[in-house]
Amino acid sequence: MEEYARIRQESELGIPESERTTPLRQALLLRLGVSVHPLAGTIEEEYQKAFYLDFMSDEITEEIGSPAEARLARDSESYLLWIKLDAMPNWLLRVPLTELTHNEFKPLFINSLLITIFLILGGWGFIRWQNRPLKNLESAAISVGNGVIPEPLPEKGTTEIRAVTTAFNKMARGIEELETDRRLMLAGVSHDIRTPLTRIRLATEMMSETDNYLSEGIIQDIDECNDIIAQFIDYLKPVDRADFSNISLNEMVEELRRALKIYEAGGPLESGLDQDILNYTFDIDLKENLPDIYASYIPIRRTLSNLLVNSKRYGDKWIGIKTGVSDHNKKVWISVEDNGPGIDDEQMQKVFEPFTRGDTSRGSEGTGLGLSIVKRIVTEHNGSIEMSNRKEGGLRVKLTFDAYHK
Structure with a gap:
């Protein structure tokens, strides 16, 4: 209060502001514990080990109009702020943050840690919930590729995943129906073609012995036809x-x-x-x-x-x-x-x-x-x-x- 009264009195007497406020700034810096140290020895080592504050460095630079670098260090009881100015390249400003003690940071740290853990667990659970239908879809697609038609997949998840699952279920059912139709076709073709061949063979075997040269050729052709039919069926028949x-x-x-x-x-x-x-x-x-x-x-x-x-x-x-x-x-x-x-x-x-x-x-x-x-x-x-x-x-x-x- 005395300093403030003195500055007011000097202002009324017409003393310039720079001369009036200098003692006040010095007194304020002294009370806050702000000090200037040379950038050398143990001071420099302590400064280099401190944590760089990107945001605060930018704020100080913008405020004073000159590049500045701020770093945060910790002593036995509280925190220290080191400031390096380009205007003072060989000096450091030391600002003790006595109001910020370790005990005050513990609740913040614990709460931040708990929030981070909950966010990680929640994100992991959400991703797992989202990926489960995709995993099931992947396994089902591999099964279809191996010739096994799986049971219809549950249509769960986001709109896009449900749409893909629905389309896959329709595709799997279509493939199953095509496979069933192919088996029926193979059985029908084999029966319809081999039946007349069997009749021709029976008729050929009943031919007279004088036509043996002809019947042997016909029977050989019939056997070759049966072999070809068997080859076709083997090729088309799935495992x-x-x-x-x-x-x-x-x-x-x-x-x-x-x-x-x-x-x-x-x-x-x-x-x-x-x-x-x-x-x-x-x-x-x-x-x-x-x-x-x-x-x-x-x-x-x-x-x-x-x-x-x-x-x-x-x-x-x-x-x-x-x-x-x-x-x-x-x-x-x-x-x-x-x-x-x-x-x-x-x-x-x-x-x-x-x-x-x-x-x-x-x-x-x-x-x-x-x-x-x-x-x-x-x-x-x-x-x-x-x-x-x-x-x-x-x-x-x-x-x-x-x-x-x-």
């Missing part, structure tokens, strides 16, 4: 995942070996193999303790039969069969090899297309669906197929599946 179980590829090859021994001893010949199969040399190399695969037995057996027919057709009385593992026992593979002329590299991928019979070096017999059926079955089992020419000559086809570990 039923309800028939999946753990299967041993080694055991499947051993069954082939036993079938050959039975035929060699005068027993019946397994379907898909010709009578001159005994003239072939089989080089079989099976991996011990081979993991099983999770698959449908009949389609996988059909792929092996198709590969054997191809190797027999184009090879020179030698067939190699091998099994093994890869990718740290996560993958199981089986390969079928022959010693024929092989296939040009440019034709490797084309032979898997329907009605493609390979290049001229391997002839042009068959319907051109054998390898297409193999690739389709392998793909529906989430497997892969690889074709390559052997260094010794001939072709090598390798099928790889996921290992089934109990």
Whole structure:
């Protein structure tokens, strides 16, 4: 109050303002504890360790019209504000914030921490709630890709997610109806075509012995037609995942070996193999303790039969069969090899297309669906197929599946 009265008196006497207020500013700075320190030694180290205040630096710069830098430090009881001005490059202003103690910041810190935790948990829960329908949609889409039509998904979530889920459910039902219609069509076509062929065969077998040369040709043509029909049906018929179980590829090859021994001893010949199969040399190399695969037995057996027919057709009385593992026992593979002329590299991928019979070096017999059926079955089992020419000559086809570990 004394300083204020003195300044008022000096104002009435006409003393300039700068001279009147200087003592007051000095007294105010002294009472607030503001001090000036050289930017050196421990003072400089303390300043460098302090927390930079971006907003306050901008405010001070705007207020004084000169670049300034503000930093916040903490001593044993309260906080300190360090201010560095470009106008005083080698000096620092030290402003003690005695009104701001650590205890006053604890409730603010705790409340801020709790709010942050609640926001994180709430955001995580909201995102999880939003993503659950998308996860279900992803799993259902993978199932449809594998040939399994899932149950209709619950139409929950935001408007956009509900719209996508509704569209997906309609698509899945449409695919299921198309699959049902295709199965009915296959059954009908097979019956309607084979019935007249059977009648023609019966009529041909009743022909006189003098027409044997003619009847034998007709019967052979009928058998070829039946084989073609069977190939078409095998190509179009999807794999039923309800028939999946753990299967041993080694055991499947051993069954082939036993079938050959039975035929060699005068027993019946397994379907898909010709009578001159005994003239072939089989080089079989099976991996011990081979993991099983999770698959449908009949389609996988059909792929092996198709590969054997191809190797027999184009090879020179030698067939190699091998099994093994890869990718740290996560993958199981089986390969079928022959010693024929092989296939040009440019034709490797084309032979898997329907009605493609390979290049001229391997002839042009068959319907051109054998390898297409193999690739389709392998793909529906989430497997892969690889074709390559052997260094010794001939072709090598390798099928790889996921290992089934109990």
